[in-house]
Every structure is written in structure tokens, then in C-alpha cells.
Amino acid sequence: MFKKILIANRGEIAVRIIRACRELGVSTVAVYSDADRRSLHVALADEAYHIGGSAPGESYLKKENIIDAALKSGAEAIHPGFGFLSENEAFAEMCEKAGIVFIGPSPEAIRLMGDKITARKIAFDAKVPLVPGSEGAVSDVEASVVANGIGYPLMIKASAGGGGKGMRLVRSKDDFESALRMARSEARSAFGDDSVYVERFVEQPRHIEIQLIADSYGNTLHLFERECSIQRRHQKVIEEAPSGFISAKTRKKMGEVAIKIAKAVKYSGAGTIEFIMDQKQNFYFLEMNTRVQVEHPVTEMITGFDIVKWMIRIAAGEKLPFKQGDIEMNGHAVECRVYAENPATNFMPSPGTIEYLSTPSGPGIRDDSAIYNGCEITSFYDPMLSKLIVWADTREAAIDKMASALREYIVLGVKTNIGFLRRVMADEEFRKCKIDTGYIERHPELINPEARDMKPALIAAAIAMENSTGSGPQSQTAAASNWKLFARRSGVTRSPLA
Template sequence: MFSKVLIANRGEIAVRLIRGCRELGIATVAIYSEADATAPHVLAADDAVCIGPPAPAESYLNISRIVDSARQSGAQAVHPGYGFLAENAAFAQAVTDAGLTFIGPRAAAMAAMGDKVAARKRVAAAGVPVVPAVEDVANPLAWPRVAELIGFPLLIKAAAGGGGKGMRIVHDESELAAAFAAAGREAQSAFGDGRLFIERYLERPRHVEVQVLGDQHGAIIDLGERECSIQRRHQKIIEETPSPALTPDLRAQMTAAALAAAHAVNYSNAGTVEFLLDHDGRFYFLEMNTRLQVEHPITELVTGVDLVQAQLRIAAGEPLWLRQDDIRPRGHALECRVYAEDPAQQFLPSPGLVRHLREPQGPGIRVDSGIMAGFTVPLHYDPLLAKVSVWGETRAAARQRMLAALANYVVLGCTTSLPFLLDVLEHPAFAAGDTHTHFIEEHFPVWHRREQHRAVAAMAAAIDAARPRRRATGHEPAAPSSPWVTLGHWRLRQG
């Protein structure tokens, strides 16, 4: 096992990875930009290295600087988390070339699944169902013919990426040229690759994914599915497991397809195979995320498998110690992503100083957080603050527990998505499990903060204003005279 690991990320996932390493007796090195000098992940790690200015390109996306920091700090391995460089095959190869271990799949598997066109062909050859598509769309003169072949509505997608970038829905031929131009520009900017392809657009599908885990010796198992249909701007905000839409037979078919896709690229470590599920129970391969997913906690809650520790053990060369029969999910789990954003303003990011923080606690409640009182949420990065995950014996019990948890979650200083999440959870369609990827647009085309949400926020603010300031403990703002503030960030650093 490794003695020291560099965490090439920030926020809540960096804190989660540090905790997983510590439980295995592994020392950690955090990296941080100048905007994150006092971030919780920096305080949690054993060592920390500043890698540059706030701009991601100069810090968290700077491959050479991160690899140099890992070598100079004495780390033996690098964990990328999710986002930033987590699915960058060049980064994985650079880590390996430096004589370090990349905690994730092999660079070849990442590259194979990172190119969406090549991935479609590879999994289709393995018998995995794919959405009808046309990959060769470089010639604008061919667009109308291709569109007629696929049929409207259709979806233009980036060949080299995901996360909703480089993606456009087209309803008729008059929109084709503008949609291709916009998608190409966005794909080039986000991924450095403007290639596009067209596929049939499925209206109101469910988004269901399967968690897989493989070792370096050819063994791969699945840990069940997660449904991630509640999304805004093609990004998930609520996830659950198991999916309320899957029958035992459909679940068996989907997990078999996921394992076939993973075997097609000789996959190792943690990964997720994503599918779209239509009204008739037909599912289609969407993509494979070659990393740890944001929503991994709910799989951990129902299976009891620590996915971060599993990643570390597999990267260290251990054969898979779990058999498929060992995975017996129990109960139901939900996760809500809490963002510093204003749902009433088209989810506009809302960075700022966290003046007061009260996180929910209790049986069956888990909070993965990247903030603390006194921390300023930077405007340079994804505005995810924390993830709240809950477990219950049934979906109804888990939903009620999540409602209680979010109602007791207080963040003062920046606008958050908490009241919006409560409204989504309380919606009758969500309670019935009637979800799809356009749930938000259909049920919340315009959202306004309710008066009861305003009253709760005002009450919390009043309580905070009357609260005597104490020494900072991670959940109370530090007084200006606090020695922890006047001393600044005093831990010894390397690099």
C-alpha cells in the first residue's frame, strides 16, 4: 500500500479522498490555488502545495506542475477525484511516466472511452445497445441528409467530452447550421476538440448508470445502479439508488451490458457506465465515466463498500476481494447536491463568504462538505458546496429523511439551492418516482423562493447575528481577535 498520496483536486471530493486515505494510514498532500489557501481540503491534508493562481488552467489543470508537486512531496500516487483532470488520459500517462501510480483506470481505457464516437463503436461491438447515430458529420452539406436519416428531434454532441458541453438539441432543419456552429465552438473551447456527431434524441428518458469496479487482473463486478434523472443544464442534482424504474429483469440486462462495456476496454478501478432508458423499457449506452462519480456515496450507503478505499487497494495491485455474490444492496439512498447558486436566476452561481454553517446530523444522514464557516466560496470553480446523502429502508423513508435533513441545513452568506431541492423532493411526481431528464424544465420552468423559505433564512440570520462569536471550530465564524486568524495559515508546506 502507498505511504503518501497527492490529491489532485479541491472541494468536497478532496476532503473525502483525504479521509479515505487517512483510514488506511496513508499520508496526504493537498494541492491548492491561491484562491483556496484556507480551504477545508488544505487544512485536512498532512501537507499542502500551492500550485498557482486561481485560474484552473494555471492551477488544477496544470499537469506538469501537479506531477512535479507529487514527485517533490514524496507522494507515490496521485488521486484525481472527479472533474478537472480526472478523465484526462494525458494526465494519467504523465503520472505513470513520472514513476507514480495513477489511482484510476489505465490511460488506454480512459482514451478509449473518452472519445465518444470510438466508445460507441467499441461497446456496440460488445453487444451493448447504442442510440442510432451518425458519426461522420464534418461536411455541412451532409447535415440535412443525416438529419433526415436520424429524424427530428436530434442531438448534436461533442465527440471528445460530456457534462452537457458541446451539446445541442435540434427540432427542425432551420436550426441545424446555428446549432452545429455553437456546439463546435463550445466543444473546441471545453475539450480542445471540435468534432461532433449526431444521434437520435430521446424525449423524456431516464438517466440510469451502473457502478463497476475492476482490478488489474481482469476481474470486474457491478455494485448496482443509480438513477440520476433530476438534472439542470444536463448536470445531475439529485440521485438515488435503486432506480424506481427497473424491474429485476431489466436490472439484470443493464448490469450485464455495463460489465460488457467495461470488459471491452479491459477496465480497472472504479467507473460508471451510463444509459438512457426510454418509456418502453429499452436502454441505450450513453457514455462511460472513467473515474469516481460525484454520487458514489449512495452506492456506499446501500452496499457497505467504501469505493475510495477500493480504488486505493486496486491501484496498489490487490486482486479484487469482492465477488459479485457479495454485493447485496439494502434499502434506498438519496443524494442531493447543494450548490452556491440561485435557482430563481437560472441557477446563477452565487459565490461569497460563508458566515454561518449548520449541517444536518442524525442516523442515516451523511454530509460530504467542502466548506466551513469563514471560508469564501471562489467564483473560479464549480459552485458545488456539499452533498447530502441519506439512507432509508424504503424510498419513501429515504425521501422523508432527506426532507428533514435539508430543512435543518443552514448556510448563510451565499444563496444556495437548498430551498429548490426541497421543492423538488416535495413534488408529487418525484414522490411517485415519475422522473425523467426534463423533470426540472417540465415542473419548474420558473421557480420563485417561497415565503416560508425566506422566513427560515431570515430566522437563521437573526439567530446568527445574536450568537456570540467563539473560536473557529469549522462551524462558527472566527472572531477577528482569534489567534487562528491572526496567525494565518501556519502549516509547513513543501514546494
């Protein structure tokens, strides 16, 4: 095992990794930007090194500065967390050259899976299902042949595309020709390139992914799936494990397919294969994330498997002592990402200072967080404040537990999505698992609920005014205790609670 590890990240994931290291008896090195001097990961680590300015490009993305800090501190390995340099092949190579272990897969595996076209080819060769479509750009004649082959509904997409331009949804054969013409002309005017490709349209897609863990001796296991269909701006907000939708047969098939992809690139460490799935449980390869995932805790909760610790052990050369058959899942876990954002203004980030914080606790409740009273949420980084995770024996019970836990979550100073999350937990469709990636857009009432009775809020504001002006009625100030009076008289102590 390593003696010392540098964590090249910040926020809750840095805290998560520091805790895993401590439990393994490994000492920890934090790195921080100007804006993060007061951040929790700095306080919790054994050593801390300043690596530059607040903007990620001046610090957490500065490869040389991080390698320097590792060398200076004598860290033998670097855990990149997620985001920042976690899927950066050049950084993994630099670590190797500097004689530092990069806790993750090989630079080669990162490169292969990081390039969408290469990744798609690897999946294709491994006979992993892909969204049926034309391989690359097509002529008008080819397009209609491919279209007949894959069937309707289908999508025509601009090869140079993005932002929905040059994209056409075609529901029947009769509309194909005119849609193709329009997509081409739109693509030409938007990108100066009218090449298009054709793909099956997956209606009401679900996002389901398989967690993998592989050691360096060819043992590759899957830890079942996570469903992450509740998304806004193509970003996950609520995740759960297992999926409440798929059959045991589909689960087994997805796991096997995911392992095939990992083996094709000699993958080691933790990784995730993402799929989209239609409402008939047909699934298609989307991409592979070659790092620990934000939502890894839900898998940990149902398997009892500590993913972050095993990433470290595997990087240190340990062998997985389990076989696929040893991994069992038990119960159901749900994760809610608590963001500093305002759902009412299209989930706009809401930076500021945390003026008050109270977090839930109780059996089966886990709050992976890096915030505290008085901490600053800056606009330099992702606005995720924490991940609230719960476990219970069934999906229904887990949702009830999450709803209850969210009632105890109080944040002042920045706007959060807590109210929104509470409304999702109470929503009939969510509870019945009728979800897909369009769920949030379909439910504006969860964002802007009907007018509610604002009396309690107004009364609380009046009470706070009354208290701050000191004109509060006598009966409302707690009677001074004899202990306090004694302390005041003797003038020697000051109660921290006074």
C-alpha cells in the same frame, strides 16, 4: 499498500479521499492554489504543497507542478478525484513516466473512452445498445431510408452542431422532408456545413448509470445503478440508488452490458457507464466516466462498499475478494448536491463568505462537505458546497429523511439551493418517481414558490437590529451566571461562550 498518496484535487472530494487514506493508514499530501490556502483539504492533509495561482489553469490543471509536488513529498501515488486532471490521458502518462501510480485506469483506457466516436464504436462492437440512428452524416436519400428504419419521433442534428442549432424534432413521416431542409439550411448558416445525421428521439429520457469496479486481474463487478435524472444545465442535482423505476431484469441487463464495455478496454479501478433510458426501460449507451463520480456515495450507502478505498487498494495491486454474487444492495439512498447558487436567477452561482453554517446529523445522514464557518466560496471553482446523502430502508423513507435533514441545513452568506431541494422532496411527481431530465424545467413552481408569509423573516431581521444596536430589552439577554460573574471578578478566565 502505499505509504503516501498525493491528492490532486480540492473541495469535498479531496477531503473524502484524505479520509479514506487515513483509514487505510496512508499519509496524505494536499496541493493547493492561492485561493485555497485556508481550504479544509489543506488543513486535514499531513503535508501540503502550493502549486500556483487561483485559476485552475494555473494550479490544479498544471500537470508539471503536481508531479513536482509528488516527487518532492515522496508520494508513491496520485489520486486525481473528479474533474481537473482525472480524465486526462497525458497526465496519467506523465505519472507513469515519473514512476508514480495514477489511481485510475490506464492512459489507454482513458483515451479510448474519452473520445466519443471511439467510445461509441467500442460499445457498438460489444453489442451495447446505442440510440438508433445513422452512423455519421447522411444524404437526403439515405436520411429518409434511415428515418423509416428507426421510426418516429426522431431528431435531425447538425454534424457540426451544438447549442440546438440545426436541430429538428420530427414527429411524423409527413414532416420529415421539410424538417430536413430546414435543418440543413440552419446548419449551413450557423456552421458553414450542412451535413446532418438522424437519431431516434428519446422522449422524457431518464439518466441511469452503472457503477463499475475492476481490479488489474480481470475481475470486473458492477455495483448496480444510480438514477440521476434531476438535472439543471445538464448537471446532476439529485441522485439516488437504486433507481425507483427499473425492474430487476433491466438492472441485471444493464450491469452485464456495462461490464462488457469495461472488459473491452481492460478497465481497472472505479468507473461509470452512463445510459439514457426511455419510459419503456429501453436504455442506450451515452458515455463512460473513467474516474470516481460525484454521486458515488449513494452506491456506497446501499452496498456498504467503500469505492474510494477500493480504488486505492486496486491501484496498489490488490485483488477484489468478491464475486458479483457477493454484492448485494440494501435499502435506498438519496443524494442532494448543495450548491452556492440562486435558483431564482436560473441557478446563477453565488460566491461569498459562509457567515453561518449548521449541518444536519442523525442516523443514516452523511454530509460530504468541505465548508465551514468563515470559509470563502470563490468564483474560481465549481459552486458545489456539499453533498448531503441519506439512507433508509425504502425510497419513500429515504425521501422523508432527506426532507427532514434539509430542514436542519442552514447557510448564511451565500445563496443556496436548499429551499429548492426541500420543495423537490415534497413534490408529488418526484415522490412518485415520475422523473426525467426535463423535470426541473417542467416545475418552475419549485424555483419560484408562491408568495409565503414573510412575517417570521421580517421579525427575525428586526430582532437582529435590536440586538446589534444594544437597545434590546433587558429580559432578552441571558441572565449572567454566577460562574461568569466569578470569572469576571477574578479576571483570570474568559469563557469562550461568553
